[in-house]
Amino acid sequence: xxxxxxxxxxxxxxxxxxxxxxxxxxxxxxxxxxxxxxxxxxxxxxxxxxxxxxxxxxxxxxxxxxxxxxxxxxxxxxxxxxxxxxxxxxxxxxxxxxxxxxxxxxxxxxxxxxxxxxxxxxxxxxxxxxxxxxxxxxxxxxxxxxxxxxxxxxxxxxxxxxxxxxxxxxxxxxxxxxxxxxxxxxxxxxxxxxxxxxxxxxxxxxx
Numbered sequence: 001x002x003x004x005x006x007x008x009x010x011x012x013x014x015x016x017x018x019x020x021x022x023x024x025x026x027x028x029x030x031x032x033x034x035x036x037x038x039x040x041x042x043x044x045x046x047x048x049x050x051x052x053x054x055x056x057x058x059x060x061x062x063x064x065x066x067x068x069x070x071x072x073x074x075x076x077x078x079x080x081x082x083x084x085x086x087x088x089x090x091x092x093x094x095x096x097x098x099x100x101x102x103x104x105x106x107x108x109x110x111x112x113x114x115x116x117x118x119x120x121x122x123x124x125x126x127x128x129x130x131x132x133x134x135x136x137x138x139x140x141x142x143x144x145x146x147x148x149x150x151x152x153x154x155x156x157x158x159x160x161x162x163x164x165x166x167x168x169x170x171x172x173x174x175x176x177x178x179x180x181x182x183x184x185x186x187x188x189x190x191x192x193x194x195x196x197x198x199x200x201x202x203x204x205x206x207x
Contacts (some may be wrong), residue, residue, distance in 0.1 A: 043205040045072055050175055050199030051148050052076045052119050053089040062205065070095040078121065085123065093117035097154065110154035115173065119146050150175035154203070166205040173199050 041059030048055055053076025060072035074091040095115040100108045121144045152173030159165050180195035 042207060043070070043072075043203060045074070045201055045203045047074065047076075047199055047201035049197060050150070050173060050201075051146060051177055051197055052091045052117075052199075053078050053087075053121075056089065056091060058091075060203075066099070068097050068099075070097070087121050087123035089119055089121045091117055091119045095150075100154075100156070106158040106160075108156045108158070110156065113150075113152045113154055113171070113173070115148075115150040115152070115175075117148050117150070119148060119177075120144055146177040146179060148175050148177045150199075156203075166207050168205075169203040171201055171203060175199060 042062055043060045044058065045060060046055065046057045050056070052074055056074035056076030058072055058074035060070055062070045070093075072091075072093045072095070074089075074093065076089040076091065078087040078089060080086045093115055094117065095113055097110045097113045099112075100110045102108050123144075150173040152171055154169050154171040156167050156169040158167045160167075175197045176195050184190045184195050
């Protein structure tokens with residue numbers, strides 16, 4: 001009898017341990033799945049101009065309590081011009097939109113967006129290190145990499161549909177980069193319109 005009780009006790013202890021281990025494994029799996037889901041892109045953009053190429057497209061993420069932060073990664077292209085080959089560009093962009101205003105049902109405006117981004121151009125004409133054909137310190141900057149800032153606005157239409165997605169937006173931005181800004185300092189012949197670019201595009205949020 002004592003042997004039976006002992007065997008049953010071991011069985012229940014073992015079963016309880018297995019259930020606890022299974023529960024812990026399920027919790028870990030749930031957390032891992034949540035982290036992977038957080039890495040999935042939630043939006044995509046296509047943008048015209050903006051010192052990123054003629055057209056750029058790529059995935060992105062939005063986050064924050066009010067969904068005010070965006071991180072986007074673009075691939076763009078510069079078409080063949082002046083006998084030079086076309087070039088591919090890549091851009092990493094961070095955008096902040098502090099608030100939005102409701103115009104009418106399902107239609108909103110984000111009155112101010114501020115962005116900072118770095119753009120790199122690939123190709124033999126755009127280099128990061130000064131070629132030997134130039135005298136030392138002839139250029140103090142890398143031709144293939146630019147740091148940019150932008151200001152703009154967004155018009156957003158809420159979709160909130162399982163098939164159509166979360167929302168669709170139109171946006172525009174004014175931008176400049178480090179080289180333009182440095183060149184304009186102390187140079188009275190360079191006007192504001194010479195260093196400011198304009199771009200526009202579409203943002204689509206999936207979920």
